[in-house]
Amino acid sequence: MDSILVRGGGELNGVIPIAGAKNACLTLMPATLLTEEPLTLTNAPRLSDIRTMTQLLGSLGAEVASLQDGQVLAMSSHNIHNHTADYDIVRKMRASILVLGPMLARDGHAIVSLPGGCAIGARPVDMHLQALEAMGAELDLRDGYVHARAPGGRLKGAVIEFGFASVGATENALLAATLAKGTTVIKNAAREPEIVDLAQCLRRMGAQIEGEGSSIITIQGVDRLSGATHPVVTDRIELGTYMLAPAICGGTVECLGGRIELVGAFCEKLDAAGVSVEETERGLKVTRKNGRVKAVDVTTEPFPGFPTDLQAQMMALLCTADGTSVLEEKIFENRFMHAPELTRMGARIEVHGGHATVKGVEKLKGARVMATDLRASVSLILAAMAAEGETVVSRVYHLDRGYERVEEKLGACGAHIERIAS
Numbered sequence: 001m002d003s004i005l006v007r008g009g010g011e012l013n014g015v016i017p018i019a020g021a022k023n024a025c026l027t028l029m030p031a032t033l034l035t036e037e038p039l040t041l042t043n044a045p046r047l048s049d050i051r052t053m054t055q056l057l058g059s060l061g062a063e064v065a066s067l068q069d070g071q072v073l074a075m076s077s078h079n080i081h082n083h084t085a086d087y088d089i090v091r092k093m094r095a096s097i098l099v100l101g102p103m104l105a106r107d108g109h110a111i112v113s114l115p116g117g118c119a120i121g122a123r124p125v126d127m128h129l130q131a132l133e134a135m136g137a138e139l140d141l142r143d144g145y146v147h148a149r150a151p152g153g154r155l156k157g158a159v160i161e162f163g164f165a166s167v168g169a170t171e172n173a174l175l176a177a178t179l180a181k182g183t184t185v186i187k188n189a190a191r192e193p194e195i196v197d198l199a200q201c202l203r204r205m206g207a208q209i210e211g212e213g214s215s216i217i218t219i220q221g222v223d224r225l226s227g228a229t230h231p232v233v234t235d236r237i238e239l240g241t242y243m244l245a246p247a248i249c250g251g252t253v254e255c256l257g258g259r260i261e262l263v264g265a266f267c268e269k270l271d272a273a274g275v276s277v278e279e280t281e282r283g284l285k286v287t288r289k290n291g292r293v294k295a296v297d298v299t300t301e302p303f304p305g306f307p308t309d310l311q312a313q314m315m316a317l318l319c320t321a322d323g324t325s326v327l328e329e330k331i332f333e334n335r336f337m338h339a340p341e342l343t344r345m346g347a348r349i350e351v352h353g354g355h356a357t358v359k360g361v362e363k364l365k366g367a368r369v370m371a372t373d374l375r376a377s378v379s380l381i382l383a384a385m386a387a388e389g390e391t392v393v394s395r396v397y398h399l400d401r402g403y404e405r406v407e408e409k410l411g412a413c414g415a416h417i418e419r420i421a422s
């Protein structure tokens, strides 16, 4: 298993290109299952999660060609011969559940393994299933699989009201509703930019959708969808992560492709901490010049609130803030596993349930630490870049799921970071 070696100290200055969003791409790729015509995604990120989704779609009979060094995915699903998403793939990546809605909508039947738990929480898929049941699906849960069937071969429009604005459940419902008979209304829908991106792609394919980005989405089902070409939206989590690099180390970094509306709540916290964010023609320029940042309190919430996927990285910043910050995690029940690792680097953090209290210290110190999940892994790298001495982050396969070419991107801005292959 590879590790990352970071030698801390020194400002970061330069330009970082931000890739297309992993989480958008993972919901756009299953949209290929809705049509027999080609669907092409441009601005795709080059990540192991995307390769896992490619493998899953391939196992169903879809063809996915990775072109232009992986930045273009040309997909075709004219020959879906298998309707079972196997446990061996689904257990690697929870987003695999997103093939359930499209397969069911297109062919009236699908069998998908239940994903099981994950490091940051139990993460059930009950709301995905609730949405499909509302659309008439008959579901049978046995042997760890969801066996789904649409009576008469077609889902029907329905009013779906979520108890919580789940991103994945909204996506599955939206994908499925495009081909259902009649009108579907999703109430308390998630409003994340990745959902807006999915709706835009589906509309290019001929779907009739209104209200994406608000909490009520209305879909008028159509008989068939066509092919399309769609650019994947900028990754707001990669953007926020690299915006934190100069905030933590000092210096100025311009993140190409960044837009304020993707990271509004996050920018408000950076501003409160004393980090400046400026919109440029090409993206967002982040500067931290004078001394330590100020402590700020952060609560994670569904979009447009502060994203849970930036909580670990924000904690890395607040470890060296002047004062005490409280971070509240409201989306996942076990998402502070980076805290004990940051503590190994000299941070002063106390976790009580869903709250973490961070007492800022002047400097962190390098140590051997372990990545526990995707966002935790990058928070340790951010912390290490500002720490005294060397840090070795092990288990970086988590990192490769969601960040392409981290060493290259940060190295180009002056960070001392290298991968140690094992």
Ligand code: UD1
Pocket (backbone or CB within 6 Å): 023, 024, 026, 094, 095, 121, 122, 123, 124, 125, 126, 127, 128, 129, 164, 165, 166, 167, 168, 169, 308, 309, 331, 332, 333
């Ligand atoms: C997506 C993102 C993930 C991000 C999360 C919240 C992808 C591939 N992943 O995950 O990076 O952290 O949104 O912004 O896009 N829940 C249920 N039942 C369900 C579904 C969800 O109880 O059927 C709970 C989850 O356990 C969690 C909360 O709802 O506590 C939020 O989950 P959800 O919004 O669905 O996140 P994901 O789509 O899994």
